[in-house]
Amino acid sequence: MNVELIHFTPRGEELVEWAGRICYRSHHRMTGDPSKFIEGIVSRGHESVIEHWRALFFVRATEGELLDLLSSVPLLRFSRREKDFLLSGNARMFRQARGPLAEGMRKLLSGASPLLFGNGGNPLQSREPPNEKIVNEWSYFLPAELTGAELSLHGAATFYFKGVSRALTHQLVRHRMASYSQASQRYCNEENFEVVVPPSVEEKGALPLFCRAIAGIRENYRELKESGLKAEDARYLLPNATSSEIAVSMTFEHWANFLALRCDSHAQWEIRNVAHLVKGLLHERLPQSF
Numbered sequence: 304m305n306v307e308l309i310h311f312t313p314r315g316e317e318l319v320e321w322a323g324r325i326c327y328r329s330h331h332r333m334t335g336d337p338s339k340f341i342e343g344i345v346s347r348g349h350e351s352v353i354e355h356w357r358a359l360f361f362v363r364a365t366e367g368e369l370l371d372l373l374s375s376v377p378l379l380r381f382s383r384r385e386k387d388f389l390l391s392g393n394a395r396m397f398r399q400a401r402g403p404l405a406e407g408m409r410k411l412l413s414g415a416s417p418l419l420f421g422n423g424g425n426p427l428q429s430r431e432p433p434n435e436k437i438v439n440e441w442s443y444f445l446p447a448e449l450t451g452a453e454l455s456l457h458g459a460a461t462f463y464f465k466g467v468s469r470a471l472t473h474q475l476v477r478h479r480m481a482s483y484s485q486a487s488q489r490y491c492n493e494e495n496f497e498v499v500v501p502p503s504v505e506e507k508g509a510l511p512l513f514c515r516a517i518a519g520i521r522e523n524y525r526e527l528k529e530s531g532l533k534a535e536d537a538r539y540l541l542p543n544a545t546s547s548e549i550a551v552s553m554t555f556e557h558w559a560n561f562l563a564l565r566c567d568s569h570a571q572w573e574i575r576n577v578a579h580l581v582k583g584l585l586h587e588r589l590p591q592s593f
């Protein structure tokens with residue numbers, strides 16, 4: 304058995320903290336040391352945030368050793384390279400994996416991320432806050448050794464969507480082969496929620512009606528909060544138009560599936576716009592694949 308760590312997400316712990324903080328809209332509280340935040344969020348069972356962190360291994364193992372590993376975590380991606388294998392996955396998968404191969408991998412991963420796989424924190428420089436575009440590139444998992452089909456299978460990208468509607472994010476999260484971190488309506492006060500207005504509302508002269516309805520909901524939401532209701536229950540009033548923000552990580556193979564479905568003319572206008580923006584950014588970065 305031989306295991307070699309080839310690549311892991313650059314500035315990955317910072318990415319995990321940043322994605323996790325979307326849920327609470329608390330980026331202003333980033334200090335450059337992600338340890339407290341990540342330990343806290345993981346201990347509360349909110350482990351999906353560490354799915355944005357990925358690693359790629361070169362593995363030489365018997366079929367039995369590989370089967371042990373893959374049956375403990377079926378979502379790991381693997382491909383053959385002559386007698387060896389390339390194997391990739393996210394931090395959550397490597398933390399859950401069982402068997403001697405998994406042990407070997409975690410040993411190597413503890414050097415890559417002491418916070419996620421070993422003991423102790425790992426202070427980092429704080430990253431610039433994201434800009435305010437609808438679609439922002441955030442992180443690429445691009446092992447230099449990979450091209451073509453291998454890159455599509457093991458490579459990945461994280462995008463951050465901001466100012467998109469809850470209607471859009473509901474469609475987005477139907478793409479199951481992905482990892483998400485979204486602003487929480489339980490933990491964030493939505494008293495001044497913003498909305499996405501479909502262009503057709505104005506085209507049909509229905510903007511005054513739309514705005515009146517939203518103003519009514521805002522008022523009622525406030526009253527519910529003032530009456531002592533928690534945000535987690537007051538949110539039941541909020542409309543699909545409510546603006547949200549979400550980080551999404553997928554392998555390139557699954558981004559391609561997303562683009563095929565959502566750039567299509569059958570897709571709804573908002574998610575289609577977002578898909579075209581993602582496609583443009585992926586094309587700039589990987590013109591041969593997108």
Ligand SMILES: Cc1cc2nc3c(=O)[nH]c(=O)nc-3n(C[C@H](O)[C@H](O)[C@H](O)COP(=O)(O)OP(=O)(O)OC[C@H]3O[C@@H](n4cnc5c(N)ncnc54)[C@H](O)[C@@H]3O)c2cc1C
Pocket residue numbers: 477478479480481557560564565569570571
């Ligand atoms: C135009 C359009 C209209 C839609 N309308 C509706 C609608 O009216 N109602 C509605 O409920 N949904 C609707 N959807 C959502 C759609 O059914 C899918 O849930 C969504 O597009 C995600 O696609 P996916 O399953 O290919 O992606 P992913 O979930 O990312 O899956 C990627 C691939 O992984 C495999 N896969 C993942 N999970 C499984 C599994 N459990 N079993 C087998 N294979 C799996 C499949 O090969 C799949 O293609 C619509 C989608 C589009 C594009």
